[in-house]
Amino acid sequence: MTVRVDMGADERGDAATLDLEELLATRLLVQGNSGSGKSHLLRRLLERSAGHVQQVVIDPEGDFVTLSDRYGHVAIEAADHSERDVARFASRIREHRASVVLSLEGLEAEGQMKCAAAFLNGLFDAPREHWYPALVVVDEAQLFAPAGGGEVAEDVRRASLTAMTNLMCRGRKRGLAGVIATQRLAKLAKNVAAEASNFLMGRTFLDIDMARAADLLGMERRQAEQIRDLQRGHFLALGPAISRRPVSIKIGDVETSARSGSPKLTPLPEAPTADMRDLLLAPPEPSWTPPAPAAPKPVASESLIEALARSVPSPEPETHVDPEEAAERIAEVLRAIVEDADSALRSPSVLYQDFLVRCRMAGLARAPLDLSAFTRRLSAARAGIHGDPDTEWSQALDAAKALPDDMLGPFLLVARAAREGLPCPSDAELAATYGTSSLGRVRRLIQYIESRELFVTRVDLAGKRSITIPRLGWTTQASEAA
Structure with missing residues (x-):
């Protein structure tokens, strides 16, 4: 044919x-x-x-x-x-x-x-x-x-x-x-x-x-x-x-058209210069709607670790530990893990096994935290928050519900600096809390958090960066971005 x-x-x-x-x-x-x-x-x-x-x-x-x-x-x-x-x-x-x-x-x-x-x-x-x-x-x-x-x-x-x-x-x-x-x-x-x-x-x-x-x-x-x-x-x-x-x-002619066309001249706006200046230089209006939290995806290896932790019987007889004392021991264990230089680049699932062993050595027979709770506490500890973040930082954690647990560390580090009026953390400091040595990955992380409308980043003409958390109304002091 x-x-x-x-x-x-x-x-x-x-x-x-x-x-x-x-x-x-x-x-x-x-x-x-x-x-x-x-x-x-x-x-x-x-x-x-x-x-x-x-x-x-x-x-x-x-x-x-x-x-x-x-x-x-x-x-x-x-x-x-x-x-x-x-x-x-x-x-x-x-x-x-x-x-x-x-x-x-x-x-x-x-x-x-x-x-x-x-x-x-x-x-x-x-x-x-x-x-x-x-x-x-x-x-x-x-x-x-x-x-x-x-x-x-x-x-x-x-x-x-x-x-x-x-x-x-x-x-x-x-x-x-x-x-x-x-x-x-x-x-x-x-x-x-x-x-x-x-x-x-x-x-x-x-x-x-x-x-x-x-x-x-x-x-x-x-x-x-x-x-x-x-x-x-x-x-x-x-x-x-x-x-x-x-x-x-x-x-010849076509019957359909592209979604984008050739640029066409259109009249310029006729707003007075003073009004235009006010429009361009107006401060940002914080607007943040908390998105629905994403459903956690089950990970086979992590579930296995938790199941193993629950299934291993305690070799020593259980002794009652006062809740406040138990919280202090957990904080000390997390502090020791964070201070270990080798822990920065190890995954939370691997560090969780270390956490369970250290807790038993500290006299806590039962696993005090599951893997998800441990990951949140580890992120907070890397940000310098060694207490229970759910009590002292509930506002920040509520604002960060849309973020994965491994991003809580950088977010809380910025939130702590903003709340305490400290300079904006550097990329290297954020990398340490994120468990990476790649500064490029940190910049992509900041862009991602900005896309979720949790950060507003400003860099002045001197190259100094400050970050605002619109949902909380907190802003860090300006500091070098590197």
Whole structure:
């Protein structure tokens, strides 16, 4: 069956069509700078070929999810799922021949590469009986098949590049036809770009990209200048699915639109300068709604430790210990654990066993705390709070209900400094209470607590940091952030 996809009009005004069956066998590369109409071209291709072939779109910005309303594509938000889930979805997609848009919006660059690699590998590794023909459209392909190393980990870059290479080099036998689009040919791995036999080249201004585009189109270098003069939505096309010689194509209209559009000029606000100054420099209004506490997830190893602690009989006869004296002994045991330099980087589950032994040595036969209570007390002790935090720091603990127990240490350390009017703890001090030596991890921790609206961090022009806890109305003194 021959299906001609109407892409628009050529320079003579005739219909410019694309042979869909030939495209499935020969693949397509689209290049164009931002604003050249590259995404518009992909949308036209997807709309006009919908219903004729299965379509799978890897969408870094979430622009193509709008196809679901009109054409029935299933939109999958990758940020809501794990890599294993995404790979499983890919296998089901091939089995049921569903058209899908995988939106990577909300993921960082490394997360997008991991997710795309897992998804492409899932498509590629589907059983032979599910090798139905499908268009696999990858927008911003230079993100997933970079020409050189970047800021992401080398193993992540290699996995993503391998998946893209498999799609373009070996995907045809499995029914996968790669359609890749990029802003910069120079940033796209050559072994990925070289596997395409059809090309649609839009406007670009850099000499290196124009030279590569001219080479792929079979044009002389002096003819490459015309690529710089292309209008928005105009592309030079070449390939067995389009034309045997380079032709200029103006891409036709589309029926759906992206969630984000091109910037448009809008009138500036007319507020008086004094009012605008008051709006910009107004102090923050603390607003905090305590979220519902997350249900604790059972951890097999921790449950086992607690069960073992309860099941071991006490070798010595139980003796009555006054509650106040027992509390003092527990505080002393926790103080000794915290003061042990080796305890800083040991997990609470390991330290809990040490705690049980020390309690027995202190004359407390029964386990005075379960693992969860011990973790909370350990976090408080690392913050310098050796008494029972539930009595003296109930307000702070109530505010921190949304945080995991292992984050209570840094939170209470800041809360203590704020309550007592002390300078803001440094990253190194926070790292010690969090059980880590990584300052980067501490900064991510602070960002996470800020996202839960428990911290408001300010850094003045001198680089000094102070932290406010809006729920409590406490603020630390300013100190160096490092």
